Amino acid sequence: MSNVRRPRFAIGTTMAFFALLYAPIVVVVLFSFNGQKSLSVFKGVSLRWYEAFLNDQELLQSLGMSLRVSLVAMVGSIVLGVALALGLVRTKGALGTFAGLVMLVPLVTPEIVTGVASMMLFKGFGIPLSTGTVMIAEVTFSISYVTVILRSRVAALNPELEEAAMDLGATRWQALRLVTLPALLPAILASAVLIFALVFDDFVLAYFTTGVTPQPLSVRIYSAIRFGVQPTINAVGTLMLLGSIALIALALAIPRFFGRRGGLSILSGE
Amino acid sequence: MAHPAVRLTAVTKSFGTAPAVRNLDLDIAQGEFFALLGPSGCGKTTTLRMLGGFTTPTSGSIHLDGVDVTNHPPNRRDVNTVFQSYALFDHLTIWDNIAFGLKRRGRPTAEIRERVGEMLDLVQLGDMATRRPRTLSGGQRQRVALARALVNRPKVLLLDEPLAALDLKLRRQMQVELKQIQREVGITFVFVTHDQDEALTMADRVAVMNGGVVEQCGAPEDVYERPASRFVASFMGTSNLMTGVYSGGTVTLDGDVRLPVAQRTDCADGSTVSLSVRPEKIWLSDFEPGMVRVTGVIRETVYSGPTTTYLIDLAPGLRVAALEQNTARARREDRWEGGEEVELGWRPQDCLVLA
Numbered sequence: 239m240s241n242v243r244r245p246r247f248a249i250g251t252t253m254a255f256f257a258l259l260y261a262p263i264v265v266v267v268l269f270s271f272n273g274q275k276s277l278s279v280f281k282g283v284s285l286r287w288y289e290a291f292l293n294d295q296e297l298l299q300s301l302g303m304s305l306r307v308s309l310v311a312m313v314g315s316i317v318l319g320v321a322l323a324l325g326l327v328r329t330k331g332a333l334g335t336f337a338g339l340v341m342l343v344p345l346v347t348p349e350i351v352t353g354v355a356s357m358m359l360f361k362g363f364g365i366p367l368s369t370g371t372v373m374i375a376e377v378t379f380s381i382s383y384v385t386v387i388l389r390s391r392v393a394a395l396n397p398e399l400e401e402a403a404m405d406l407g408a409t410r411w412q413a414l415r416l417v418t419l420p421a422l423l424p425a426i427l428a429s430a431v432l433i434f435a436l437v438f439d440d441f442v443l444a445y446f447t448t449g450v451t452p453q454p455l456s457v458r459i460y461s462a463i464r465f466g467v468q469p470t471i472n473a474v475g476t477l478m479l480l481g482s483i484a485l486i487a488l489a490l491a492i493p494r495f496f497g498r499r500g501g502l503s504i505l506s507g508e
Numbered sequence: 509m510a511h512p513a514v515r516l517t518a519v520t521k522s523f524g525t526a527p528a529v530r531n532l533d534l535d536i537a538q539g540e541f542f543a544l545l546g547p548s549g550c551g552k553t554t555t556l557r558m559l560g561g562f563t564t565p566t567s568g569s570i571h572l573d574g575v576d577v578t579n580h581p582p583n584r585r586d587v588n589t590v591f592q593s594y595a596l597f598d599h600l601t602i603w604d605n606i607a608f609g610l611k612r613r614g615r616p617t618a619e620i621r622e623r624v625g626e627m628l629d630l631v632q633l634g635d636m637a638t639r640r641p642r643t644l645s646g647g648q649r650q651r652v653a654l655a656r657a658l659v660n661r662p663k664v665l666l667l668d669e670p671l672a673a674l675d676l677k678l679r680r681q682m683q684v685e686l687k688q689i690q691r692e693v694g695i696t697f698v699f700v701t702h703d704q705d706e707a708l709t710m711a712d713r714v715a716v717m718n719g720g721v722v723e724q725c726g727a728p729e730d731v732y733e734r735p736a737s738r739f740v741a742s743f744m745g746t747s748n749l750m751t752g753v754y755s756g757g758t759v760t761l762d763g764d765v766r767l768p769v770a771q772r773t774d775c776a777d778g779s780t781v782s783l784s785v786r787p788e789k790i791w792l793s794d795f796e797p798g799m800v801r802v803t804g805v806i807r808e809t810v811y812s813g814p815t816t817t818y819l820i821d822l823a824p825g826l827r828v829a830a831l832e833q834n835t836a837r838a839r840r841e842d843r844w845e846g847g848e849e850v851e852l853g854w855r856p857q858d859c860l861v862l863a
Contacts, residue, residue: 407612
């Protein structure tokens with residue numbers, strides 16, 4: 239490869255791309271350590287905004303809610319999404335094809351439509367908006383992602399594996415639990431991490447389905463900005479960034495840990 | 509042990525409208541090494557899957573050791589399967605793979621440890637116990653699949669193309685090994701293959717299937733030496749198949765070649781029949797008295813190591829193959845060349861009339 243001439247403009251384009259992509263993020267990280275309240279002048283390094291965040295009960299409450307919602311959405315959508323993926327792959331004929339198409343609709347629907355629709359649904363049934371409604375909406379929204387990732391893995395599974403388990407005396411349920419699910423585990427864990435990150439970062443759906451207090455972190459930040467940007471937000475943003483990087487690293491590491499492909503090949507580009 | 513290990517009674521299996529297996533009756537004796545042989549789509553795999561319980565017959569019944577298991581699921585049948593893909597569990601060690609069946613049946617830990625150990629020794633994988641299937645070679649994985657099935661001491665062991673994934677040399681070696689293991693454990697083996705060589709080498713009895721029916725069932729020698737149909741003759745090894753008209757002990761082929769054959773009471777004069785002569789049954793010299801003799805012209809000489817095949821025209825458009833062993837006594841100068849006229853001969857019983 240070292241003999242291949244690399245055209246200069248390609249290097250330039252690549253650098254410009256990364257500069258544009260990361261400049262805003264760098265600004266946020268940098269100013270989270272600002273000693274002053276200014277958002278344009280950097281003066282002195284300090285951790286005062288991190289301290290301010292840790293003393294802000296409302297923000298902490300929102301962080302707690304976002305973590306709870308992400309956890310519930312992760313577990314809920316994994317349970318339902320894996321079941322749906324298994325069902326879709328094994329249901330032959332028109333019914334299976336139809337269900338497969340319906341499953342894809344949430345993926346292509348603009349999120350704002352899903353958000354408004356969810357809100358109207360809850361209102362229509364007289365369900366007050368709360369942490370619970372955010373959880374329901376996020377689970378519903380996340381199932382499609384899990385199913386899309388898992389479906390190809392299920393389809394690639396050797397059908398003889400479950401037959402072998404039953405041949406050796408396992409019931410249908412035991413074959414699923416002892417053979418099929420362990421074979422899918424890398425993909426399940428990787429999509430769990432992805433869903434956690436997606437839901438934690440989600441704003442639109444959370445905005446339309448949350449109650450007044452507490453609010454998810456993303457909604458809380460948005461509300462705060464309407465009253466003027468506080469440097470505390472930079473600290474929160476930096477922490478969220480760190481958390482996201484850790485999650486992505488985890489998602490990439492899972493398949494390697496299992497020593498086989500099957501995780502998020504979308505992310506690793508393999 | 510009055511019951512056969514396996515009894516199929518009038519078993520039919522249809523997928524949609526097309527029957528994959530038609531009205532199959534089959535008895536397999538205790539301790540037999542039985543082969544279901546045929547081309548793809550002949551119904552052999554469907555038959556094996558019905559024995560394993562992965563497919564339910566459309567009609568008919570299946571008995572294992574005298575018990576009707578027609579509608580029993582796989583986990584309630586005393587049979588185990590070696591799958592074509594081996595279907596080893598990659599998330600478990602070799603030891604846990606082999607112990608899987610015993611654990612499902614709730615055997616005591618001490619017994620599991622002992623029986624898994626015995627099996628690992630039988631298939632010579634004692635030092636691989638803690639490895640994962642993925643790290644093993646094809647031949648080793650094949651042995652794990654075998655051990656995982658045999659450890660349960662099933663009444664019948666089913667093998668679906670067990671050696672298909674192995675290279676030729678390893679396949680030859682495993683053929684012998686499988687046969688030895690079967691003799692050692694004394695369990696009835698039923699295996700499916702499309703490889704006639706494999707069936708002849710390993711099986712005590714072979715059922716040749718075609719189009720969902722058994723065309724012929726018998727010992728390897730019977731099936732090879734005395735094929736009952738044109739299909740069996742052509743599927744088992746190579747055969748010179750010639751079409752002609754039967755008339756009182758003589759068959760007239762194209763080009764007015766007349767061949768005396770054994771009398772057949774079931775063939776009317778003037779009916780069209782097939783003749784089958786194996787290439788290795790054709791002599792080109794040192795004839796015996798009483799042989800059928802014809803003349804032909806050598807068209808092609810194909811040398812392939814231990815044997816030489818001659819393609820000989822008996823008449824224009826009527827070509828047969830004759831096979832000669834290149835034994836120590838055969839000399840290079842004695843080989844026939846193209847264009848030479850030769851005399852061919854075979855014993856009357858080696859030329860079969862197939863209706």
